[in-house]
Amino acid sequence: MDNNYLYAVANIRANELSLLSRADIDALIDAPDYKTALTLLDGKGYDTSFGSDYSAMLDGETEKTWSLIKSVAPSAEALDIFIIKNDFQNLKAALKSEKTGDDAEKYLVSPSVIPGDRLLKAVKERDFDSLPDFISAAAKKCFDVITKTENGQLCDIAADRACLESMAGFAKSADNDIVSAYGDIFIKSAVLKTAYRAILTGKKRGFLEEALPDIPEIKKADLIAASLQGTDAFYGFISSLGLDSFAEALKKSPSSFEKYCDDAVMENMKKAKYTAFGLGPLAAYIFARMTEIGCVRIILSAKFNGTSEEVVRERMRELYV
Numbered sequence: 001m002d003n004n005y006l007y008a009v010a011n012i013r014a015n016e017l018s019l020l021s022r023a024d025i026d027a028l029i030d031a032p033d034y035k036t037a038l039t040l041l042d043g044k045g046y047d048t049s050f051g052s053d054y055s056a057m058l059d060g061e062t063e064k065t066w067s068l069i070k071s072v073a074p075s076a077e078a079l080d081i082f083i084i085k086n087d088f089q090n091l092k093a094a095l096k097s098e099k100t101g102d103d104a105e106k107y108l109v110s111p112s113v114i115p116g117d118r119l120l121k122a123v124k125e126r127d128f129d130s131l132p133d134f135i136s137a138a139a140k141k142c143f144d145v146i147t148k149t150e151n152g153q154l155c156d157i158a159a160d161r162a163c164l165e166s167m168a169g170f171a172k173s174a175d176n177d178i179v180s181a182y183g184d185i186f187i188k189s190a191v192l193k194t195a196y197r198a199i200l201t202g203k204k205r206g207f208l209e210e211a212l213p214d215i216p217e218i219k220k221a222d223l224i225a226a227s228l229q230g231t232d233a234f235y236g237f238i239s240s241l242g243l244d245s246f247a248e249a250l251k252k253s254p255s256s257f258e259k260y261c262d263d264a265v266m267e268n269m270k271k272a273k274y275t276a277f278g279l280g281p282l283a284a285y286i287f288a289r290m291t292e293i294g295c296v297r298i299i300l301s302a303k304f305n306g307t308s309e310e311v312v313r314e315r316m317r318e319l320y321v
Contacts (some may be wrong), residue, residue: 004074004304005073005074005277005278005279005281005282006277007072007281008072008073008074008281008282009138009275009277009278009281011068011143012072012281012285013074013240014282015068015124015154015285016288016321017225017318017320018044019289019292019320020044020295020296020319021290021319021321022291022319022321023038024044025295025299025316025319027040027313028041028296028299029120029299029312029313030309030315031303032297033303034275034300034303034304035054037299037300039302040267041296043226044057046061046296047060047061052298053128054296054297054301055297056163056298058293060108061112061289062110062289062293063110063111063285063295064214065285065290065293066083066111066286069205069282069285069286071149071278072282073279073282074241078131078174078175078176078179078218078279079179079279079282079286080113080170081170081174081179081183082114082182082283082286083111083112083173084113084134084135084163084166084167084289085163085167085221085275086109086111086112086113086168086170086274087113087114087119087134088107088133088135088138088159088160088162088166090107090108090112090114090116090119091119091123091135091138091139091159092142092152092159092165093107093108093154094108094119094120094157095123095125095139095142095143095146095155096146096152096155098123098124099146099147099150099152103121104123108120113132113134114131114132114135118130118131119131119294122139123139126131126143128140128143134166134170134188135162135166137157137162138159138163138166140226141158141162141163142155142158142159147160154210157207157210157211158196158210160211161210161211161212161213162213164187164191164213164214165184165213165214166201167186167187168183168187168213168216171183171184174279176278176279176280176283177280178268178269178271178272178275178279178280178283178284179279179280179283181265181268182265182268182269182287184217184226185261185264185265185268186213186265187213187217188215188218188243188246189246189257189258189261190215191212191213191215191218191223191283192218192238192246192250192257193206193254193258194211194212195208195212195223195224195227195234196229196231196234196250196254196257197254198211198235199227199230199231204228205224205228206207206223208222208223208227208228212224218241219240222226222237233267235247235251238250242265245264246260246261247258247259255315259315259317262291262317262318263274263317263318264315265287266287266288266318266319266320268319269283269284269287269288269320270284270320271284272284284320285320287320288319288320291317291318291319291320292319292320295316295317295319298312298316299312
């Protein structure tokens with residue numbers, strides 16, 4: 001199988017040369033205004049024709065990344081774990097728009113595993129069995145929830161939980177350590193963030209039972225018990241899992257925790273630099289671009305909103321190059 005990726009890896013290595021470096025990110029932060037930042041990005045290959053609509057520009061860069069992967073990977077399906085959250089986001093949009101009569105198409109995000117028109121058709125016709133296995137049962141459950149309760153938040157909770165459980169399945173079946181590790185860290189961080197937010201907002205057991213997924217690495221009953229006792233018990237539970245660094249990051253702030261998790265994933269992805277074959281370099285490139293685009297989004301938003309350079313620098317993630 002690894003030999004099948006020889007061409008793909010060679011192509012990705014060439015594209016890695018265009019990734020933004022820390023010096024590039026610093027130059028963007030130091031740019032005196034939005035227009036200057038755009039000029040710098042234009043020189044790095046970004047399509048800056050969108051002008052002030054930087055979200056459209058960055059969405060286009062995300063699409064460009066996934067199109068590249070699909071064009072070179074022998075089996076892009078092996079990397080679907082990186083985008084299935086968009087499918088669940090689209091499911092939520094489709095179900096809620098179906099109830100309100102709104103146009104769901106304008107809320108769809110991409111790239112996604114399921115083409116948007118196929119998902120909308122399945123929801124409209126209640127043909128959830130026609131959807132892929134990773135989402136079909138969840139689609140039916142979410143439809144039942146929003147139909148019976150007319151509560152969009154409960155629909156979101158069910159969809160978000162199902163997304164994490166599906167990602168856990170993808171990570172388990174991945175025949176690649178780098179992809180599996182990405183799924184492991186992403187899922188653990190999402191589960192812990194959900195529990196932490198529940199503590200801060202005073203959510204009860206019923207909410208935690210519905211919101212938290214069943215994953216082997218974190219025993220749900222123990223997490224719920226710790227969460228209901230408050231933050232100290234929660235931090236202690238995280239440490240008991242051997243995740244002391246997770247607990248310390250979360251104690252600082254949710255944003256610090258998210259940055260810590262992203263940086264932990266990136267450190268794992270950097271192992272792919274020394275891998276000449278297989279899926280790892282493609283997975284690393286996807287995450288490198290996701291991280292880069294996320295950093296650029298923060299910087300450009302700051303140019304509009306007047307956010308201080310100090311705050312922006314604190315929010316920058318570790319880069320691949």
